[in-house]
Amino acid sequence: IFAGGGLMSLALDIEGVTAQHHCELDPSAAATIRHNIDPDAVSCDVRAYHPEPTPGGLDILVGGPPCQPWSQGGVQKGKDDPRNLWPEVLRLMQEAQPRVVLMENVHGILHAKHQPYLEWWWGEAAALGYTGVIWKVLGADYGSPQRRGRVWFVLYPEGAPWASRLITPPPP
Secondary structure, three states, X not given: OOXXXXXXXXXXXXXXXXXXXXXXXXXXXXXXXXXXXXXXOOEOOHXXXXXXXXXXXOOEEEEOOOOOOOOOOOOOOHXXXXXXXXXXXXXXXXXXXXXXXXXXXXXHHHOHHHHHHHHHHXXXXXXOOEEEXXXXXXXXXXXXXXXXXXXXEEEEEOOOOOHHHOOOOOOO
């Protein structure tokens, strides 16, 4: 979800994980996905997206919800910004019940003024049976030519036997 031009799908593909579905609102980004990754990808609004059941269940729900509500480069309206689509992540977690959820965003989402919202969001995830961690990483540590900090929300079902492998981010 929030697939952009498909960079996360490409990264997963390099690691041997095949994306089964893509959902990206921007038609140009969806065209990029069609050209490079998935010829069947279509432009889609996540608010109307209901994933098709995946045989054996969904392994990973991955995406990057719009960062504009949280970016320190903007006005930081957070939960009050109409581009805040984090509630859609919760809805899709409930519908698809993935084994792992990976959502990427900007460091601004961790700003103290957004803390009550994040506590609410994690509480809702817990009510769905999920727990998890936040990875704070620096892009340059992973080969990116920029020093932008990124935040990864990593969630998994409570008691999942694979949880211990997800607590710390991969080494740079």
